[in-house]
Each structure stands twice: as C-alpha cells, then as structure tokens.
C-alpha cells in the first residue's frame with residue numbers, strides 16, 4: 001500500500017525537491033502552495049504531482065485543504081512542514097507586520113498543519129512529521145529576528161511533540177538546512193551571498209535534493225527509532 005505524503009510549499013525550491021523525491025520513492029504525494037499558480041501548474045505538468053492552494057498561516061484553510069487532499073488521495077501519513085517565508089530587516093527597521101507574517105507562516109503554520117492530522121495518525125498508530133527549520137533557527141542571523149525565532153520555535157515544537165507521538169508510532173523530527181540554492185537564498189543581495197558562501201566549509205551552497213534525501217530517510221520505515229532529532233545539513237557552516 002502506498003503511503004500518502006503531503007509537502008507544504010511543495011511546488012518550488014526545497015519543497016519541490018522533497019515532493020519529487022518522495023514520489024520517486026513510491027509515495028502518493030500532494031503539494032500545497034500559497035500563491036504562485038503558474039509555478040504550481042508547471043510543477044504538476046512536469047511531475048504529475050497534484051498541487052493544492054491554501055495558506056498555512058490560516059488554520060481553517062489548513063483543515064479544509066487537508067480534507068480535500070484526504071478525500072482525493074487517502075489519509076496523510078507523512079507530513080512535511082516545508083512552507084516558509086522571509087521578511088528580513090534589521091530589528092530597528094522591522095515592522096510588527098514583518099514579525100507576524102513570519103511567525104504566522106513559519107511557526108504557527110506548523111501547528112496549523114500538524115494539529116488537524118495528529119488524531120488520525122494517533123488512531124492509525126503511524127505517522128511521520130518532518131519540519132524544515134533552518135541553520136538560522138540554530139545560530140541566529142542578522143536581520144532575521146523574526147525568522148530565527150520562528151525556526152527555533154520549530155525545533156522546540158518538534159522536541160515536545162516527539163514525546164507525545166512516540167507511543168503512537170509517530171515520529172517527529174526537524175531538519176535544519178543551511179544555505180541552499182533556492183529563490184529564497186538568491187534573493188539575498190549578491191555581496192552578502194558571496195560572504196555567506198565564503199563561510200561554508202564545503203565551499204558551496206547546498207542543493208535542494210540534499211535536503212530531500214534527509215526527508216526520505218526520516219519518512220522511511222528504517223527511521224522508526226529516530227524521533228525528536230534535529231538533522232543539521234549545512235555544509236559545516238554551523239556545527240552544533
């Protein structure tokens with residue numbers, strides 16, 4: 001029986017690589033996205049992976065979106081909380097709105113997606129919750145008080161929920177990618193990006209597929225004893 005995997009922010013960047021990898025591994029995959037219809041349509045045309053539009057920052061939208069995915073494909077057994085945004089600004093320039101947008105998407109979005117799926121995973125005695133945090137949730141980052149706080153919150157969320165899921169066969173893990181070659185990182189000013197690359201011991205940005213491989217492992221039956229863990233994949237830029 002093929003398992004159903006749902007990847008948020010799954011039509012672009014790291015999420016798209018995860019969705020493709022899980023499909024290749026035999027999962028039935030759904031990808032959610034928030035806004036870019038064109039990219040989602042192109043992704044579906046290329047991969048055959050169904051895409052669904054809703055904003056993970058809105059709880060009711062998540063409940064409705066998940067219900068639609070489950071009606072189409074069956075119960076979601078693997079959730080990959082990947083959707084995330086940046087609103088970078090030095091703190092003295094950061095607005096309340098920039099703070100809230102990032103917290104609502106990158107932290108509350110993880111609650112909003114995991115909560116509606118949790119009871120079903122408990123009843124079926126199987127589940128995989130994999131959240132994509134960030135190196136910047138571990139080390140902090142200039143101009144990212146909002147993002148670093150949210151991504152650090154994702155790590156705490158994972159450590160707490162892993163303890164609750166353990167007896168129900170649900171593993172809960174988090175991955176902290178470093179700087180990966182995606183639109184998000186390419187939006188960083190070139191000079192800043194060059195200095196970031198210079199600080200990565202392996203000497204390059206990561207590839208989205210390198211994060212997808214970590215997800216594939218955590219989703220697999222082989223990883224049943226791995227829960228509450230943080231996988232750090234950052235080319236040695238920050239060693240915890």
Ligand code: CAA
Nearest residue numbers: 086088089090134135136142143178179184185188189192
């Ligand atoms: N450490 C210390 N000082 C820094 C700094 C740093 N890392 N980066 C910038 N500064 C300094 C600048 O030198 C400048 O100082 P002066 O005023 O003395 O010249 C000041 O801070 C910045 O002032 P600006 O008015 O130029 O700032 P700005 O309002 O234009 O903001 C910025 C610019 C948003 C900080 C921009 O430089 C930027 O985007 N930086 C990159 C931040 C970053 O790395 N974000 C990660 C995005 S990728 C991601 O998030 C994915 C992931 O998970 C890894």
